[in-house]
Amino acid sequence: MVVVTTKKIGGSLMVVIPRDVVKEKDIGPDETVDVEVKKVRKSYLGVLKGMGRLTKEDKYDID
Numbered sequence: 001m002v003v004v005t006t007k008k009i010g011g012s013l014m015v016v017i018p019r020d021v022v023k024e025k026d027i028g029p030d031e032t033v034d035v036e037v038k039k040v041r042k043s044y045l046g047v048l049k050g051m052g053r054l055t056k057e058d059k060y061d062i063d
Contacts, residue, residue, distance in 0.1 A: 002018060002021055004016060004017070004018070015035075
Protein backbone atom coordinates (compact mmCIF):
# COMPACT_ATOMS: atom_id res chain seq x y z
CA MET A 1 0.00 0.00 0.00
CA VAL A 2 1.19 3.50 -0.82
CA VAL A 3 0.04 6.62 1.03
CA VAL A 4 0.02 9.81 -1.07
CA THR A 5 -1.30 13.36 -0.66
CA THR A 6 -4.03 14.81 -2.86
CA LYS A 7 -3.51 17.99 -4.88
CA LYS A 8 -6.25 20.26 -6.22
CA ILE A 9 -6.31 20.75 -9.99
CA GLY A 10 -9.26 22.90 -11.07
CA GLY A 11 -12.36 21.34 -9.52
CA SER A 12 -10.76 17.89 -9.17
CA LEU A 13 -8.23 16.20 -6.90
CA MET A 14 -5.13 14.48 -8.22
CA VAL A 15 -2.70 11.97 -6.72
CA VAL A 16 0.80 11.21 -7.98
CA ILE A 17 1.95 7.59 -8.17
CA PRO A 18 5.52 7.42 -6.81
CA ARG A 19 8.24 6.49 -9.32
CA ASP A 20 9.25 3.29 -7.53
CA VAL A 21 5.63 2.03 -7.65
CA VAL A 22 5.42 2.91 -11.36
CA LYS A 23 8.56 0.84 -12.03
CA GLU A 24 7.50 -2.04 -9.76
CA LYS A 25 4.03 -2.32 -11.35
CA ASP A 26 5.28 -1.49 -14.88
CA ILE A 27 2.75 1.32 -15.35
CA GLY A 28 2.96 3.58 -18.38
CA PRO A 29 1.16 6.67 -19.67
CA ASP A 30 -2.49 6.33 -20.73
CA GLU A 31 -2.94 3.02 -18.88
CA THR A 32 -6.02 2.30 -16.81
CA VAL A 33 -5.26 1.44 -13.18
CA ASP A 34 -7.41 0.37 -10.23
CA VAL A 35 -7.10 2.73 -7.26
CA GLU A 36 -8.49 2.07 -3.76
CA VAL A 37 -9.29 5.25 -1.85
CA LYS A 38 -9.36 5.36 1.97
CA LYS A 39 -8.99 8.47 4.05
CA VAL A 40 -6.06 8.14 6.47
CA ARG A 41 -6.65 9.18 10.05
CA LYS A 42 -4.14 11.72 11.27
CA SER A 43 -2.07 10.85 14.30
CA TYR A 44 -1.72 13.68 16.78
CA LEU A 45 0.88 11.81 18.81
CA GLY A 46 3.71 14.19 19.64
CA VAL A 47 1.91 17.39 18.59
CA LEU A 48 2.52 19.02 21.97
CA LYS A 49 6.20 18.08 22.34
CA GLY A 50 7.99 20.11 24.99
CA MET A 51 4.80 21.07 26.81
CA GLY A 52 5.71 19.04 29.88
CA ARG A 53 3.40 17.45 32.40
CA LEU A 54 0.44 19.26 33.91
CA THR A 55 0.64 20.02 37.61
CA LYS A 56 -2.09 20.38 40.22
CA GLU A 57 -1.73 24.15 39.93
CA ASP A 58 -2.36 23.96 36.17
CA LYS A 59 -5.60 22.09 36.75
CA TYR A 60 -7.16 25.03 38.57
CA ASP A 61 -5.54 27.85 36.58
CA ILE A 62 -8.45 29.34 34.60
CA ASP A 63 -7.24 32.86 33.76
